[in-house]
Amino acid sequence: MDDLDTEMGEWMTTLPQIFEALCELLLEEMGYDVSMNARREVGFDKIGTKDGERLAVEVRWTHRPMVYKRLLSDWVPTTKALHLAEAATRVLMVSGTVEKQDIKWAVDNYDVKLWGRNELLKKAPEDLKPVLKLYFKVVDEESNPLRKASAEDRVAVTETVRTRIKxxxxxxxxxxxLRQVLGGKEDAKNYEQLCLEITNYLFRDILVDPQYQSYSDDGLSVLDIVYRISPNSGNEIWKTIARDFRSRVIVFECKNFSGSMGPLQVYTTERYLSPRALRTVCFMLTRLPPEPNAILAAQAAMRESGKLLVILHDEDLRQMLTTRDRQLKADPGSPAWIGNDPSEFLDRKIYEFLATMPR
Structure with missing residues (x-):
């Protein structure tokens, strides 16, 4: 097998995997709790449960845009024959379009619900429809020898679909x-790793070159997560933060306390910041809203040395994550993108912090 055959083989085996991931995503969007081990447990690809209802789902892929009776005559009876210990509605999801008479045939003769492209798109929420349509476009182009895309284009489109799914x-x-990570020392590393993932998801268009557990300029103090602000991001909020607080470095400190954070932790973190090193901004991440004295300690650091310490707790992070989900559905630079920028949340927090700071 030459290199082209190898590449095509890898490409074609990737498409079925993507389709199965899309089917699982659709079931979750329909409100079903999807078993991760259905094939091993009951022989079906997916088992979905919702409010006492149970779906036993088989997923079948074909490189052709249309699924003809020849394939369905094999797939539908196979779906019916798979053993189930508990009562469930049997569903066969297929990657091509199916005829209405074939849908009726599957129900009447085998008690199997047949979902083809049209059925999947009808059941999908509006924000999932573009992902499904993009995937079907890739499959259609690949099946048409007159519309073969280049290897680079195929890889680019596949990666786009993968990213959208992820x-x-x-x-x-x-x-x-966040809810699964417990507060306290035992889960501190897990919390730090999750915070790294969260901050990268929220601000990767703006904050770049993350360094995890880097040492500060004294060679002793450890800063949990450090970013630099990209000069090419064009984000006005972060431009303002960099200008007003003279900071080239943004620090995120992870405090996995089971209780509310007090002023001592603010004093300790404030020592790591340095105006001379252009490292004056730190977002302290913790599990619960802080004690009032912790806010006062942070405001004192701002007043006396120009160091900005903003405390964010779990609910703050969840609000920004929800906003980021909405933002990524929009086109970059569009009003919907700008209006759902999680940086706006930080800007409001900084404003509230400065507006309530005592003299």
Whole structure:
């Protein structure tokens, strides 16, 4: 097999995997709790449960835009024959378009619901429809020898679909993971890693070159996550932060306390910041809203040395993650993109912090 055959083989085996991921995503959007081990447990690709209802789902892929009776005559009876210990509605999801008479035939003869392209698109929420349509476009182009895309184009489109699948409501998933990490020393590393993922998801268009657990200029103090502000981002909020506070470096400190953070942790973190090193801005991430004295300590650091320490807790992060999910559905630079910028949340927090600061 030459290199082209190898490349095509890898390409074609990737498309079925993407389709299966899309089917799982659709079931989740329809409100079903999807089993991750359905094939091993019951023989079906997916098992979805919702409010006492149970779906047993088989997923079948073909490189052709249309699924003809020849394939359905094999796939539908196979779906019917798979053993189920509990009662469930059997569903066959296929990657091509199916005829209405074939949908009726599958139900009447095998009690199997057949979902082709049209059915999948009808059931998909509006923000998932573009991902499905892009995927079907890729499959159609690949099946038509007169419209073959270049290898570079195929890879680019596939990566686009993969990214859209991975990041579909990814902020919501990260917010859910926050609830699973316990406060305290035992989960401190897990919390730091999650915070790195969260901050990168929120601000990767603006904050770049993340350094995890880097040492400060004294060679001793450890800063959890450090970014630099990209000069090419064009984000006015971060331009203002860099200008007003004379900072080239943005620090995120992760404090996985089971209780509310007090002023001592603010004093300790404030020592790591340095106006001379253009490192004057730190967002302190913690699990619960801080004690009032912690806010006063941060305001004192701002008043006396020009160091900005803003405390963000879990609910703050979840709000920004939800906003980021909405932003990524829009075109970059559009009003919807700008209006759903999680940086706006930080700007409001900084404003509230400065507006309430005592003399």
């Amino acid at each position: 990041e579909y409501k990814y902020g919501e998933k990260l917010g859910g993971q």
